[in-house]
Amino acid sequence: MKKLKTTVLIIGGGATGTGLLRDLALRGIDALLVEQKDIAHGASSRFHGLLHSGARYAVKDPNAARECIEENLILKKIAPTCVEETGGYFIELNSDDPAYTAKWLDGCQKAGIEVREVDPNHLKREYPLLTKEVKRVFEVPDGTVDGFRLCWANVWQAEEYGGRYLTYHQLEGFEKQHGRLTAAKLRSSLTGEEVFVEFEVAVNAAGAWAAEVAQLAGVKVNLLQNKGTLIAFNQRIFQKVFNRLRPPSDGDIWVPHHTITILGTTSVNVDNPEILRPTPEEITKLLEIGKELIPEVLELRMLRAFAGIRPLYLGEESNSQDSRSISRDFVIIDHEKNDGLKGLISLVGGKLTTYRLMAEKTGDYIGKLLGIDRKSKTSEIPLTPALAVEEKNRIARRYIVRAPKIEERLKGVTEEKQVLCECEGVTVAEIKEVARWEDTHNLEDLRRKTRLGMGTCQGLNCAHRGLGVAFTELLEKSQEPLEQLKEFLKNRYAGQKHLLWGEQLREAELLTGLYGCNFSLFGGTDDV
Amino acid sequence: MLKDISLETLNHCAKCSTCTANCPVAKVNPDFPGPKAVGPDWLRLSLNAETKVDYPEGIEYCSNCKNCEIACPSGVPVASLNQLTRAEKLKKKGFRLREKLFANPRLLGRIAVNFAGLVNFFTKIKIFRLIGKTLFGISENISFPAYAHKSFSRWFGSYRQKVNKPKNKVVYFPGCFTEYNKPEVGEALVKILNRLNYEVIVPEFKCCGQPAIGNGRLDTAQEFAHFNLSQLKKYVKDGTPVLFSCPSCLLTFKEEYGGLLGIEEAREFVPYFYEAGEFLRGLQEIDKLLECEPIEGKYAYHEPCHLKASGVGTPGLELLNEVAVNKIVPLDAGCCGLSGSYGLKAEKEPITEAIGQNLKKAIDRHAPEALVTECGMCGVQLNNVSGLPVYHPLELLAEKITKES
Numbered sequence: 016m017k018k019l020k021t022t023v024l025i026i027g028g029g030a031t032g033t034g035l036l037r038d039l040a041l042r043g044i045d046a047l048l049v050e051q052k053d054i055a056h057g058a059s060s061r062f063h064g065l066l067h068s069g070a071r072y073a074v075k076d077p078n079a080a081r082e083c084i085e086e087n088l089i090l091k092k093i094a095p096t097c098v099e100e101t102g103g104y105f106i107e108l109n110s111d112d113p114a115y116t117a118k119w120l121d122g123c124q125k126a127g128i129e130v131r132e133v134d135p136n137h138l139k140r141e142y143p144l145l146t147k148e149v150k151r152v153f154e155v156p157d158g159t160v161d162g163f164r165l166c167w168a169n170v171w172q173a174e175e176y177g178g179r180y181l182t183y184h185q186l187e188g189f190e191k192q193h194g195r196l197t198a199a200k201l202r203s204s205l206t207g208e209e210v211f212v213e214f215e216v217a218v219n220a221a222g223a224w225a226a227e228v229a230q231l232a233g234v235k236v237n238l239l240q241n242k243g244t245l246i247a248f249n250q251r252i253f254q255k256v257f258n259r260l261r262p263p264s265d266g267d268i269w270v271p272h273h274t275i276t277i278l279g280t281t282s283v284n285v286d287n288p289e290i291l292r293p294t295p296e297e298i299t300k301l302l303e304i305g306k307e308l309i310p311e312v313l314e315l316r317m318l319r320a321f322a323g324i325r326p327l328y329l330g331e332e333s334n335s336q337d338s339r340s341i342s343r344d345f346v347i348i349d350h351e352k353n354d355g356l357k358g359l360i361s362l363v364g365g366k367l368t369t370y371r372l373m374a375e376k377t378g379d380y381i382g383k384l385l386g387i388d389r390k391s392k393t394s395e396i397p398l399t400p401a402l403a404v405e406e407k408n409r410i411a412r413r414y415i416v417r418a419p420k421i422e423e424r425l426k427g428v429t430e431e432k433q434v435l436c437e438c439e440g441v442t443v444a445e446i447k448e449v450a451r452w453e454d455t456h457n458l459e460d461l462r463r464k465t466r467l468g469m470g471t472c473q474g475l476n477c478a479h480r481g482l483g484v485a486f487t488e489l490l491e492k493s494q495e496p497l498e499q500l501k502e503f504l505k506n507r508y509a510g511q512k513h514l515l516w517g518e519q520l521r522e523a524e525l526l527t528g529l530y531g532c533n534f535s536l537f538g539g540t541d542d543v
Numbered sequence: 544m545l546k547d548i549s550l551e552t553l554n555h556c557a558k559c560s561t562c563t564a565n566c567p568v569a570k571v572n573p574d575f576p577g578p579k580a581v582g583p584d585w586l587r588l589s590l591n592a593e594t595k596v597d598y599p600e601g602i603e604y605c606s607n608c609k610n611c612e613i614a615c616p617s618g619v620p621v622a623s624l625n626q627l628t629r630a631e632k633l634k635k636k637g638f639r640l641r642e643k644l645f646a647n648p649r650l651l652g653r654i655a656v657n658f659a660g661l662v663n664f665f666t667k668i669k670i671f672r673l674i675g676k677t678l679f680g681i682s683e684n685i686s687f688p689a690y691a692h693k694s695f696s697r698w699f700g701s702y703r704q705k706v707n708k709p710k711n712k713v714v715y716f717p718g719c720f721t722e723y724n725k726p727e728v729g730e731a732l733v734k735i736l737n738r739l740n741y742e743v744i745v746p747e748f749k750c751c752g753q754p755a756i757g758n759g760r761l762d763t764a765q766e767f768a769h770f771n772l773s774q775l776k777k778y779v780k781d782g783t784p785v786l787f788s789c790p791s792c793l794l795t796f797k798e799e800y801g802g803l804l805g806i807e808e809a810r811e812f813v814p815y816f817y818e819a820g821e822f823l824r825g826l827q828e829i830d831k832l833l834e835c836e837p838i839e840g841k842y843a844y845h846e847p848c849h850l851k852a853s854g855v856g857t858p859g860l861e862l863l864n865e866v867a868v869n870k871i872v873p874l875d876a877g878c879c880g881l882s883g884s885y886g887l888k889a890e891k892e893p894i895t896e897a898i899g900q901n902l903k904k905a906i907d908r909h910a911p912e913a914l915v916t917e918c919g920m921c922g923v924q925l926n927n928v929s930g931l932p933v934y935h936p937l938e939l940l941a942e943k944i945t946k947e948s
């Protein structure tokens with residue numbers, strides 16, 4: 016059994032956990048993050064990708080709106096390569112209530128969100144697919160955010176400041192001495208190896224799994240697990256975020272995310288963080304609502320449907336089941352105060368947009384607990400270089416601190432310039448280099464870092480080629496290469512199977528045939 | 544947001560790469576990443592600023608041969624998309640005189656046909672070809688199509704059609720190659736049709752627009768298209784069939800007007816457009832004529848890409864085989880590589896040559912005495928690689944079936 020020691024143990028490698036790792040590392044506080052799967056395995060990638068301007072909350076939750084706009088501006092400044100300053104539109108349709116628009120404008124003004132009215136005809140001209148029912152249009156400083164990239168940027172910067180992380184390590188239990196947690200037992204989900212970590216404070220940043228982690232410590236965190244389903248369209252339909260201007264409800268938002276567009280979300284309570292299956296009812300509902308903005312929405316090709324779980328904090332006594340009325344605010348729970356258990360803090364709720372603020376407040380709190388009085392530097396020290404969204408910056412934007420190695424390869428070896436993943440424009444150099452990294456454990460990890468296989472073909476052309484060009488590198492990993500391929504295809508199929516009609520059905524058939532004939536893998540359809 | 548062609552591409556492309564596997568240019572030219580990369584891939588990536596390049600690398604190497612579109616199992620208008628992108632790129636970079644000249648064969652044709660001897664002489668002289676290359680980027684080695692001494696319309700104007708009882712009428716679109724380079728083809732068609740008691744009408748036309756498309760001048764192509772359609776309107780309204788002897792002209796009228804050039808009303812004309820062989824084969828009366836003196840000799844047939852893309856099969860070949868003593872074998876060697884004015888450009892010459900190797904091999908294997916193909920420019924290339932005479936199927940047919948018995 017491996018033994019490790021750390022001052023702060025962070026459980027969960029989503030935006031919250033990685034944000035905290037960065038915050039602590041920049042303060043010079045020793046911290047180790049553990050994540051059961053890969054970084055951003057949970058809601059931090061299974062989300063909508065909207066960098067809120069706060070406008071969505073302007074009427075109902077002025078506090079959240081203010082936090083959002085402040086963090087929105089900070090993230091644009093410190094992490095320009097993880098976000099895209101697309102801007103967003105709020106669209107009032109003829110059928111919407113103009114009284115709400117007035118309230119909304121007022122709310123935005125109070126929260127300090129800049130709003131500019133736009134000529135609806137201009138919009139109709141630019142986007143002929145849009146409904147003719149558009150009445151008024153307002154532009155707000157919404158943006159988009161890449162969850163994978165943001166989380167990794169946090170981790171990699173933390174690493175430069177001494178932060179440590181272990182992926183594919185699941186927390187299985189705690190050691191308790193005199194009413195205080197002192198150590199954690201982890202297990203590698205890849206090798207089965209056990210790891211024992213001594214700590215002073217543990218932070219439960221396990222998102223939708225927070226209740227389960229708390230349970231391992233013998234305490235309770237009252238969470239409502241709320242599933243949101245999203246549909247990814249094959250192409251970038253809009254260049255800005257499109258929001259409906261009405262009281263927040265399902266299917267309101269279209270987010271352009273790199274090459275695709277994501278429509279969402281639904282809101283359904285579930286009783287387990289692993290219930291990630293979008294249901295036909297949810298998909299039908301989203302498309303029905305989507306039709307209101309794009310009447311011919313069914314003509315647009317859809318790639319995948321996926322869901323994420325929002326952990327909504329119910330407080331101690333609340334029994335509310337109406338998920339949209341529960342605040343999306345985050346809370347820091349010190350279990351010493353709540354349950355008399357020392358050494359454990361739980362972080363729950365919140366939004367990805369405000370992850371940095373959440374980390375800052377938690378860092379302050381931990382500092383106080385440990386008697387280390389150092390200020391958070393996360394809003395000042397840039398997380399990524401300031402590089403515009405341009406093709407020539409693609410490598411530097413995507414791989415951040417690790418970009419130079421790839422750039423070097425691209426300059427050097429001609430064969431490595433070749434585009435391997437044609438849908439997403441990923442080169443051989445990227446695949447080979449990322450495959451080498453210690454925190455890349457398989458083809459799936461490679462995908463999340465590079466976008467390999469995230470496009471139209473969903474792995475048809477690129478999965479086997481990716482495995483081929485990086486075979487030597489991937490052979491070094493604990494998982495067999497063919498197993499890696501299998502898992503890759505299985506996960507690609509898992510997202511597609513909810514939308515198997517039209518062109519995407521053909522695509523899946525083609526993929527099944529190709530991998531069936533060549534690898535006996537049937538495109539991952541065999542065991543789903 | 545997205546134009547029709549783009550939307551269709553984004554919605555339907557399966558990313559199967561069949562198009563690239565069937566692109567003759569990608570096969571021989573490593574600088575051309577192929578139709579998928581410059582088409583559907585580029586289009587999707589170009590909507591995202593982080594992966595957007597203004598124009599896809601190598602797009603100018605596309606010859607609009609349409610093989611990608613023929614091969615695509617998803618019905619993606621991939622060649623059309625590539626012409627749009629290429630045209631935009633060329634426009635941005637500024638057109639050379641060469642593109643302007645090649646875009647409208649009538650400009651040169653009208654003059655050249657009056658001085659055919661002289662022009663044909665000069666285009667064969669090394670030193671002039673060298674000058675052409677340095678000044679205009681025109682290929683030094685590929686043969687230019689020779690000009691005729693008398694244009695088709697001049698011949699037609701003075702020709703008295705021999706139709707006994709005028710039963711039916713057809714409109715004929717001769718196209719620039721027949722007009723200026725090989726009027727024999729048009730003459731053959733008129734004579735055959737007359738034998739079948741069809742009177743031929745040839746209104747005033749402009750070029751079909753394919754060379755303009757190939758040279759990135761979509762505005763010009765559009766202007767031609769509108770003119771030509773307006774000339775056809777009254778005939779089509781009466782249900783008069785419109786015949787083409789040139790596959791590229793046919794394809795342009797049938798596909799490009801309504802597709803790439805986005806002229807909605809052109810689609811209504813399509814049912815009236817016929818490839819000449821297609822029309823003739825459909826006439827019952829032709830059977831009798833085919834009981835003529837057989838065609839002797841050993842011929843091989845090249846199927847032009849644009850004929851393939853027109854979706855009419857190979858009616859010319861089938862008609863010939865009804866009368867040929869030796870079955871005319873298809874060369875089955877794919878694209879000829881010349882692709883209209885494409886191969887006349889200096890930088891494309893090696894590509895044209897490399898693609899042409901397949902033809903050469905197939906011709907060597909079959910060792911025919913002469914070659915047959917519908918497309919004039921394919922004919923130029925066939926002659927280039929083999930030195931053999933090349934005929935349009937109509938020419939061979941006419942020779943037999945219009946012989947006065």
Ligand SMILES: Cc1cc2nc3c(=O)[nH]c(=O)nc-3n(C[C@H](O)[C@H](O)[C@H](O)COP(=O)(O)OP(=O)(O)OC[C@H]3O[C@@H](n4cnc5c(N)ncnc54)[C@H](O)[C@@H]3O)c2cc1C
Binds near residue numbers: 369
């Ligand atoms: C459908 C949906 C759409 C959303 N859209 C937006 C949006 O557009 N904009 C926005 O700002 N916010 C959005 N959110 C909210 C946002 O996604 C979350 O607030 C944020 O991602 C939460 O991050 P987290 O780190 O707390 O949780 P997670 O990202 O879920 O991270 C928790 C991590 O803990 C790990 N873990 C769990 N148990 C263990 C264990 N025992 N051992 C080790 N590791 C463990 C998990 O694997 C997981 O990676 C959305 C949420 C959902 C569900």
Ligand code: SF4
Binds near residue numbers: 607610611621
């Ligand atoms: S039109 Fe011809 S040359 Fe152009 S991409 Fe298609 S197959 Fe290749």
Ligand code: SF4
Binds near residue numbers: 556
């Ligand atoms: S354009 Fe057609 S042939 Fe080419 S990759 Fe797409 S679906 Fe396949």
